[in-house]
Amino acid sequence: MSDPQYYPVHCRTTYIVRPGDSMWTIANMYGIPLDCLIRANPQIPNPNLIYPGQQICIPAFCPPERHCREMYIVRPGDSMWTIANMYGIPLDCLIRANPQIPNPNLIYPGQQICIPYHCW
Structure with a gap:
């Protein structure tokens, strides 16, 4: 990258x-x-x-940060849980990598989600 x-x-x-x-x-x-x-x-x-x-x-788009292996664009029906499962990472790791999302239970189509390289 x-x-x-x-x-x-x-x-x-x-x-x-x-x-x-x-x-x-x-x-x-x-x-x-x-x-x-x-x-x-x-x-x-x-x-x-x-x-x-x-x-x-x-x-219009935020380029990936250094700790993101990819930026995922939320689609209708997605949740943080389904995205974490799709990438095979723990949900809490995905949540920590996205502090810009105040309520992880409430995401919207078009939002950018950082898929982290590493969990910390």
Whole structure:
């Protein structure tokens, strides 16, 4: 697998930074992991310093993180349990690899699920 920092980024939309915004608040606003938002915006040298008027790419797809062997796109009828079984990994491992999912019993078609290399 290639290094995630070199994945092409396709922006779902562009967000214009407003006073009081942070990368964290923007990531939460769009329901994406903070590290995904940061990786999608390499033009921002310090993610702790953003300024009103800056353009932020809201990625349509989050490239896999280093600990993910694959990103699985949830289909209708999927559950974390069925996905874990499909990949032969423990359910608790799959849940730990996806902290962006607040309720593992509630996933939706189109969501991205990290399939981890290793369980920890």
